[in-house]
Amino acid sequence: MKCAIVTGGSRGIGKAICLKIAEEHQYHLLINYHSNEKAALETLQEVRALGGTGEILKFDVANADEVQKVLTDWTEKNKEAIVEVVVNNAGITSDGLFMWMTQKDWSSVINTSLNGFYNVTQFFINQLLRNRYGRIVNIVSVSGLKGTPGQTNYSAAKAGIIGATKALAQEIAKRNVTVNAVAPGFIETEMTDDLDKKELVKLIPANRFGKAEEVADLVSFLVSKKSSYITGEVININGGIYS
Structure with a gap:
């Protein structure tokens, strides 16, 4: 059983990535979520409706012990499974001017994005290298x-x-394992609901916010065999806002 894990896969861009992988690839999906089980189950249901297979895994990517425990348990129960694709999508924001930023606001954002990348990727890296094939996005x-x-x-x-x-x-x-980053600009998700879209659109040459599905299309290409000579890249998807 070949698998793809998507962290923060229950909503927004993460959900769109799960659905696109289900649609275009033959991977069994591991949909990670932290708190919203209902959303994770809905995503799983939609994956199955597209003809894909998957399951949900609850852990906080920022919590190294929890990541280790949940993924070790899963690996022991699925000894035949090979994880070929790791999509590190989980992230949070806690915005504010630096002069008023608390230690908690700083640490929680760094821990989820940066340490989360380490915790999850580190768990799977040896298997990817042993198998001499993998995609990290x-x-x-x-x-x-x-x-x-x-x-x-x-x-x-x-x-x-x-x-x-x-x-x-x-x-x-x-070892034929590629590592790439996808850098979205303003994408329509729950994370951008509170933004002043009318004002922000004026800054975007494409004159609109992007869609989560458009980011997912790019990720789907990067996790495919077609992208095997692309590695170490940061690919912008932002309607020309930063080009």
């Missing part, structure tokens, strides 16, 4: 490339993953 952000005021913590976390993507890609390219 990290969902970052335009904030990690250009920095966004009011998001020093989020920009730092995503920039950190961008650096890790480039370094890890060089370490493991010989």
Whole structure:
């Protein structure tokens, strides 16, 4: 059984990625979620409706012990399973000006995005290398490339993953394991519901917010065999806002 894991897979971009992988690839999906079991089950139902298979896995990517325990339990119960695809999508925001940013606001965002990438990828890396095939895709952000005021913590976390993507890609390219990052701009999800869209659209050359499905299309290509000579890249998907 060949598998793909998507962290933060129950909603928004993560959900769209799960559905696109179910539609276009033959992977058994591991849909990770942290708190919203109802949304995770709905995503699983939609995956099955598309003819895919999957299951939900509850853990907080920022909690190293929990990640280790849940994934070890799953691996022991599924000894024949091979995880070929790791999509690190889980992330949170806790916006505010740096001068008023609390230690908690800083740490929680860094822990979820950056340490979450480490905790999940580190668990699967040996298997990917042993099998001499794999695809790691990290969902970052335009904030990690250009920095966004009011998001020093989020920009730092995503920039950190961008650096890790480039370094890890060089370490493991010989084993036919690629590592790439996808950097969305403004995408219509729950995370952007509270933003002033009318004002922000004026900044976007494409004159609209992107759709989660458009990000998922790009990720689907990167987890396919067609992308085998692309590694260490950060691919922008932002309607021209940062080009």
